Amino acid sequence: MSSSYIGSKWSKTLPLLRNAETRRWVPETARLSKGKLRSLLARYETVYVKPDLGTFGIGVMRVRRLTGGGYELRHGTKRATYPNYERLYGTVARLRRGRPYLAQQGIKLLKHRGRRFDVRVMVQRSPRMRWEATGVIARVAAPGKVVTNYHNGGTPMPLGRLLKPYLSARGISRQIRSLKRTGVKVAKVIKRRFPGINELGVDVGLDRTFTPWILEVNTKPDPYIFRKLPDKSVVRKVIRYARAYGRIR
Ligand SMILES: Nc1ncnc2c1ncn2[C@@H]1O[C@H](COP(=O)(O)OP(=O)(O)O)[C@@H](O)[C@H]1O
Ligand SMILES: [Mg+2]
Numbered sequence: 001m002s003s004s005y006i007g008s009k010w011s012k013t014l015p016l017l018r019n020a021e022t023r024r025w026v027p028e029t030a031r032l033s034k035g036k037l038r039s040l041l042a043r044y045e046t047v048y049v050k051p052d053l054g055t056f057g058i059g060v061m062r063v064r065r066l067t068g069g070g071y072e073l074r075h076g077t078k079r080a081t082y083p084n085y086e087r088l089y090g091t092v093a094r095l096r097r098g099r100p101y102l103a104q105q106g107i108k109l110l111k112h113r114g115r116r117f118d119v120r121v122m123v124q125r126s127p128r129m130r131w132e133a134t135g136v137i138a139r140v141a142a143p144g145k146v147v148t149n150y151h152n153g154g155t156p157m158p159l160g161r162l163l164k165p166y167l168s169a170r171g172i173s174r175q176i177r178s179l180k181r182t183g184v185k186v187a188k189v190i191k192r193r194f195p196g197i198n199e200l201g202v203d204v205g206l207d208r209t210f211t212p213w214i215l216e217v218n219t220k221p222d223p224y225i226f227r228k229l230p231d232k233s234v235v236r237k238v239i240r241y242a243r244a245y246g247r248i249r
Contacts, residue, residue: 004196005220007053009102012217015193022189025182025214027105027205032096034089037103041065041085046106048146049092051099055218057147057154059099061092062106077144107205107213109148112162116141118148119159121183121202122221127244131187133180134241135226135234138162156228166210179204182212190217198245223248 006012013029016022030036032049040047041063051059061075071088072081075095082088109116122135140162142153150156159179163172187200201221205213223242226235242248 004194004198006194006197008100009050009052009054009216010100012190012194012219013102015189016186016214016217019189022186022214025186025212027107027213027215029102029104032092032101032103034093037063037089037092038085040103040105041071044105046108048104048106049096050102050104051096052102053100055151057145057149057152059095059101060147061095062146063088063092064106074146104215107215108207109205110162110166110208112138112140112157115143116146116148117157117162118215119179119204119206120221120225121179121204122223122226122238123183123187123200123202124238124241125198125245126241131184131191132241133183134238135229136176136179137225137229150222150225156225158229158231175210179212182214186214186217190219194219199242199247 010031013026016026037047046062046064049061049063061073064072066072070081070083072079073088073091109118117138117140120137120139121133123131124134126132136159138157138159139148139150139154140157141148145153148154159176160172163175167175183202186202190200191197197219199221201218202214203216205215223238226238
């Protein structure tokens, strides 16, 4: 695989944490250990636990601290509760099967008809070699799932439509412009650390305050998800740019 592909989520998170502008958009993240997950759960009600080398939402778990004591663990469409931390971590450790994992502050994502959604921002080098956010699309989680990935049952939808219950038309345009600026900023920071990259798919979660939380940065993002938008000019541009830097023929 070319040098433009970076698998490790942790190595892509570090440059974002070290940059003064991007660090505030990164949920607290650590390499998974028994002690780290425990301390994150002391600070946050929900914590995501995910493979360092994962894709498509596979292997992603969500842990939630229950008000009456104990913990809830969700993965796939499974849900189980545990009376104490030892029992919870026993299952997490079994499911991770020795693989490197991360633990990350859970973000309370906005919802569409009761289902969580997040946003994919496509950022690409234009044929004139400038970073440009070329596509923005929301992904709505399948019922009963804690991940929004298209390859995990998620439904891609225009973000503007999903934000209607939350914002005015002007607020929506402003929000989308702001997400694009965030994406371009992230790309510039990642590019300094990994000079081979020409494109990035930034997974952004929005909470009730519309803070953009960077959940993950993909160095080999799927250009074709933008086919799902009614506005076909978006996918055309994404593909035109991808051809210009030789990602697709
Ligand atoms: N910290 C988090 N808070 C809320 N949701 C999250 C968090 N991390 C991941 N998710 C959900 O899980 C999905 C998959 O996680 P991600 O880190 O993008 O891994 P993958 O490489 O499998 O896509 C995200 O798109 C999002 O829906
Ligand atoms: Mg992702």
